[in-house]
Amino acid sequence: MQLKIDNLKVSYGNIKALHGVSFTVEQGEILTIIGANGAGKSTTLRAISRMVPSEPGSALEFEGQNILKYSADKVVSRLGISHVPEGRRIFGNLTVTENLTLACFARKDKDQVVKDRKWVFDLFPRLEERRDQLAGTLSGGEQQMLAVGRAYMSARKIMLLDEPSMGLAPLLMLDMFDALKEINKLGTTILLVEQNARLALKFAQRGYVIENGALVLEGPSDELLDNPEVKKAYLGA
């Protein structure tokens, strides 16, 4: 197992966002956590990325290393965990190329950086067409491509994705998930949180359901897709 989250608790002030979440992620798999708005999906990813502090008693382990010993930037540069944050958070005042270059700030393997950038441009030709454009002028779909491409450049072992389908037209969503499959094929584990449960479960091999800051269900994607409770609550059937 690559990532092991045990009893993860996070609070924002007096509000408990996560009440002891535990799950594991296997190397190379595509895992999804589905749930409603505010259930704690983003918080889970942010805790792994060390963007929000987790409470004492939480244990986060990645490839045998204690994640809590690393600061947010070292989680990326040393552990190899990349994060496509909610709302994309691309740097609108930087060009497309600069966004990709910044993601390699701590990397020393300059030759590989050049190869990776070429790979990203092959995966998303639209980005190459707009390489010298300010990222703020890109369309929503292109910004999402940039956010994913940037994450791929920053770290490689696992990619955490926070609602990559948000605000995308259906066709673009499918393209995006195809691109994520390509990234996964190269060995990057994918941990995806989504409100769009149907899409996420069709894409992932395994899934968890989160409700009010706690995981309530776990199983292979096709089982969850057939689960009457999941159907009722998340698939609109």
Add this chain to the structure above:
Amino acid sequence: MESLTDILQYFIQNLINAAQRGSFYAVISIGYSMVYGVLMLFNFAHGDIFMVGTYIGFGIATLFLAIFAGLLPAPLIFLSTVVVTMFLASWIGVFVEVAGYRPLRQAPRASAAITGLMIGIIFETGILILLGAKRLSFPPLMESVTYNIGGVYFTNVKVMIIIISLLLMLALHGFIQKTKWGMAMRAMSYDFLAVPLMGVSINIIAPLTFAVGAGLASVAGILYGQAYPILDPYMGVIIGWKAFVAAILGGRGSIKGAALAGYLLGFIEIFVATIFPSTLRDLIAYSIILIILTFRPRGFFGMEHSTKLRL
């Protein structure tokens, strides 16, 4: 009645004086803007960092003149004073970030602002204890020569102050636009929270920003010492506040805005003084600034997004 030539001469004369004064404000105010852009706080110790930088420059200049005068050409002594002072003063910036602001990064902004003021007072009293209250005199790093071109008088020192200031700002522009550290600073000014996700350590970018600001301020200090050679521990207070005004006028976090507003401030001050009695200079000059800000509260190049994406 004065002839047109006289008026033109008078105007150009004052333009040069204004460019010199504006250069000090511009170079110092950039330090405020850079730190604001990166950490969204105003470093109120910056005026006193300028003061300490000037003292460091004074020390290095005195030392180098004692050792190298006559051995090395004057411009080389000047240049090495600038480089060494910049290097030493940048560590003052790093110290202020690491010791003063870093522990308060999650604290309310008001606490950070107060910290800046306190660090400033510590620097002022520190220098006072270390060197006493007697006013020191900055040694001239170049022999002053006065030129007269078409009835306009100016010294080589003035020209040098203006040129070095412009070169510094040009170098800074290159640093911000072309290096990965500059890129990270620009990214920080857009979205503070997303930067660590790029594997960029804020604990590198923040002190670096303070270092650059302090380095610039220290060169401004050396140049200031060439124009006004009296040093005292409170010299950073007024000029610091004025440079802060320039930073606000230029637009929070905008480097080019700070530079532009610094020069504008210099021009307004000098030209107000040519029309009104000099005792009224600041009263009138800063009333003008106040009026400009009333109509342009965000300043010249203030970014709208910079407050929205954070907190």
